[in-house]
Amino acid sequence: SVPVSELVAVREEEEENRDDGSWKKIKESEGQDCGQAFTVLYVERCQRHRWRCAEVTFACADEALCQLWVSSIREQLATNTSRPEHLLVYINPCGGKRKAEHIYELKVAPLFARAGIRTHVIVTEYANHARDHLKTEAELKKFDGVVCVGGDGMFSEIIHGLIWRTQIDNGIDLNCPEETLLPCSLRIGIIPAGSTDCICFATVGTNDPVTSALHIIVGDSQPLDVCSVHHNSLFLRYSVSLLGYGFYGDVLTDSERKRWMGPARYDLSGVKMFLTHHYYEGTVSYLPARDAIGTPRDAARCRSGCAVCKHNGEKLSETAERYKMDGALDSGDHESDSEWRTIRGKFLAINGASMSCACPRSPKGLSPAAHLADGTTDLILVRKCSRFDFLRHLLRHTSKDDQFDLNFVEVHRVRRFRFTPRHCQSDSDLELDLRESGKRQIFSQICRDHPACGCTPAYSSWNCDGEILTHTAIDVRVHCQLIKLFARGIEEPTVFEDLA
Numbered sequence: 001s002v003p004v005s006e007l008v009a010v011r012e013e014e015e016e017n018r019d020d021g022s023w024k025k026i027k028e029s030e031g032q033d034c035g036q037a038f039t040v041l042y043v044e045r046c047q048r049h050r051w052r053c054a055e056v057t058f059a060c061a062d063e064a065l066c067q068l069w070v071s072s073i074r075e076q077l078a079t080n081t082s083r084p085e086h087l088l089v090y091i092n093p094c095g096g097k098r099k100a101e102h103i104y105e106l107k108v109a110p111l112f113a114r115a116g117i118r119t120h121v122i123v124t125e126y127a128n129h130a131r132d133h134l135k136t137e138a139e140l141k142k143f144d145g146v147v148c149v150g151g152d153g154m155f156s157e158i159i160h161g162l163i164w165r166t167q168i169d170n171g172i173d174l175n176c177p178e179e180t181l182l183p184c185s186l187r188i189g190i191i192p193a194g195s196t197d198c199i200c201f202a203t204v205g206t207n208d209p210v211t212s213a214l215h216i217i218v219g220d221s222q223p224l225d226v227c228s229v230h231h232n233s234l235f236l237r238y239s240v241s242l243l244g245y246g247f248y249g250d251v252l253t254d255s256e257r258k259r260w261m262g263p264a265r266y267d268l269s270g271v272k273m274f275l276t277h278h279y280y281e282g283t284v285s286y287l288p289a290r291d292a293i294g295t296p297r298d299a300a301r302c303r304s305g306c307a308v309c310k311h312n313g314e315k316l317s318e319t320a321e322r323y324k325m326d327g328a329l330d331s332g333d334h335e336s337d338s339e340w341r342t343i344r345g346k347f348l349a350i351n352g353a354s355m356s357c358a359c360p361r362s363p364k365g366l367s368p369a370a371h372l373a374d375g376t377t378d379l380i381l382v383r384k385c386s387r388f389d390f391l392r393h394l395l396r397h398t399s400k401d402d403q404f405d406l407n408f409v410e411v412h413r414v415r416r417f418r419f420t421p422r423h424c425q426s427d428s429d430l431e432l433d434l435r436e437s438g439k440r441q442i443f444s445q446i447c448r449d450h451p452a453c454g455c456t457p458a459y460s461s462w463n464c465d466g467e468i469l470t471h472t473a474i475d476v477r478v479h480c481q482l483i484k485l486f487a488r489g490i491e492e493p494t495v496f497e498d499l500a
């Protein structure tokens, strides 16, 4: 049996299609003349979270009965209001291996057509075209969802456009980090056609255009946390996957110069930045997510219908309601200021992972136990250590071993965090470092004379979902379930999986 919610479409077979293989078989085996036939298209699960569109044709001698089947299936599909009818599609022709248009035309558009979904397709002509179109021009009322064909950078454009539009329409000040943001009503579908596609992989379990198209067609819905990133009272960006300073920031900066190489640029830059081995000094402060259930060291994973996300999401909205009734101004974090913790040090990497960040390079991701929609982000601090130790940490992203179980790595589940690089610290902070800086001046002279000594520059950049941030001192705050995807989270493997 197939649940009605996983039907793609039903098709009446035309007279001229009557020689179609499957139906002919039924006809012959029945040994009788058939009045009519219809084909049901449905989701079939394959290995490793992939979905395919399978079909089965039913023949029946009684034409009226056949019609009844077709119309009642159509009726069932029509009453399911979560299925989209009209979609706005943005294609980034420059992402990944530059195959986005081809992927859409070949694998996705025919499925949408079969499912009776109407589309308005825009192939972007320049960076930020999709974002700006969503911000100002797009007639969003006409659509049931937005589809993004591209990588994480393209997805980032879409959420910036949608979130911006939703807040501006409701008079919310984006530059104020304390504002409670309004959730976006349109769901977003991701057809992977980029370089890493970590947002697709971590929410669906695979980077496969057909699987993503089917999740859109059946009208799946997966809420997702979004981090807002500010510098003082200036809005910088939103992030849903990785916010990485140090290693991942440097890899991204270096790889942008190698865009012509396609997705392989990240591996080359990864090896280069691993060998360069820069560390950065600064202060990280964070607000622990004390009232949330779950920790970054849990063995349990965020999966379809995750109970942790449901519980934490409901608890947060209850608390927010209570604050509203009390007339409290602070609409953001309800923990008190005294709960902020501060860590100063030298770091190879500072990572905020709002989701696991699983991708083909690391199928368990940067923070394997992170949740998609629990209102928290996992703050991972990798302190200065030897190249050998850092390699051990990196390698553990690709094996069963725990990448956090190392004495130079710590991880905290947080609602909010801030970072200030050492050279931006206040005078009083700097005074504390005065003694060390004498030494530094001597060394920096030596370094200028001997560039090969590998001394570290003062600043890295933040990698924000694959885009470089212009500021280094940032304030990050999680907004629980601000957007929704046409996805359902990663499913536990079922007995129905096709093991062939």
Ligand SMILES: CCCCCCCCCCCCC/C=C/[C@@H](O)[C@H](COP(=O)(O)O)NC(=O)CCCCCCCCCCCCCCC
Binding pocket: 151, 152, 153, 154, 194, 195, 196, 197, 198, 241, 242, 248, 251, 252, 266, 267, 270, 271, 274, 357, 359, 361, 362, 365, 366, 391, 394, 395, 397, 398, 463, 464, 465, 466, 467
């Ligand atoms: C030695 C093997 C180490 C493997 C370590 C793998 C950790 C991978 C974690 C990846 C997290 C990715 C988070 C997602 C980020 C994306 O948003 C973002 C944008 O995606 P888009 O291009 O689709 O728009 N992508 C990225 O920033 C790419 C990050 C890629 C990091 C690759 C790191 C490779 C490290 C290789 C080290 C090799 C050491 C070898 C020593 C001899």
Ligand SMILES: Nc1ncnc2c1ncn2[C@@H]1O[C@H](COP(=O)(O)OP(=O)(O)O)[C@@H](O)[C@H]1O
Binding pocket: 091, 092, 093, 094, 095, 096, 097, 123, 124, 125, 126, 127, 128, 129, 149, 150, 151, 152, 153, 154, 155, 157, 193, 194, 195, 196, 197, 466, 467
């Ligand atoms: N038509 C276009 N021309 C050039 N750049 C574009 C275009 N459309 C989108 N972009 C930008 O391309 C960058 C990379 O896109 P993305 O889809 O993330 O691919 P990749 O995964 O290969 O990085 C993003 O910064 C996005 O804003």
Ligand SMILES: [Ca+2]
Binding pocket: 225, 354, 355, 370, 371, 372, 373, 374, 375, 376, 377
């Ligand atoms: Ca989260």
